[in-house]
Amino acid sequence: MPVPAHRPRRSCLYMPGANTRALEKAKALAADTLIFDLEDAVAPDAKAEARQAIANATGAGGYGAREIVVRINGLETEWGADDLKMAATCGANAILAPKVVSGADIDRLDSALTAAGAPVDMGLWVMIEMPLAILNIQEIAEAAHRTRLAAFVMGTNDLAKEYRARATPDRLAFQTALQLSMAAARAYGLVAIDGVFNDIKDEQGLIVECEQGRTLGFDGKTLIHPSQLDTANRVFAPSPHDVEHAKAVIEAFADPDNAGKGVLKVNGKMTELLHLDEARRTVAMDEAIKAFEAA
Structure with missing residues (x-):
């Protein structure tokens, strides 16, 4: 499905779905994209409450031109199906699905969105965070030709866990994954968003990692704190x-x-x-x- 060619996605900020105050605060933040999270940022016993909070927030609106993406739990989990049904009709621009590993996963998500009544222009974003996803990256990207797949989001924290790799400032362990994902994204017309930088207080480290992501060709960066917005917005914009x-x-x-x-x-x-x-x-x-x- 076509994606707006020049929509800014310099900064894609994760917002915990269970934190209603944060969802409200997001209306005034300088983020291009807001990712309302139902997966990693929400404890199991708070999933249902967070789902309702996101539905309420997106339904109420007030986010201006910011792009709204809902990260759901995997369809194989006890929460995934309900997450997807809510996200499909809540007014979000896209859903973000975790831990995909094959083109068949994309087909299944796409069919589920259609069955749930998602608008035809709703995008499907997917996390690239599993070793098998890297091995199957062309197959996954190729699904964009027949589905609403619109974007790759790098899950470097999960890749580090799965690789048993050390996270170093140069991200040496992830260069192959980052570059293969970028190549596949560009080959099939997908947006590509870099992974998060974990040390909120290390501004210089964030700058270096954003510059590296920009050099690799990424369209923007996922962020975990509003203090990271200015750096991402500056680095990923044309000077x-x-x-x-x-x-x-x-x-x-x-x-x-x-x-x-x-x-x-x-x-x-x-x-x-x-x-x-x-x-x-x-x-x-x-x-x-x-x-x-x-x-």
């Missing part, structure tokens, strides 16, 4: 220099004197038609961010 250069590229190729040319020199750099495509995307994203922030 003023990027926008200025992109506009120069567009103007150069639009110049009648350059008609028919496939290679130009712009600001001293060799620039091809592929750079024109990226320049247009950069300007469009900058405009989308400005429109979002003005809404």
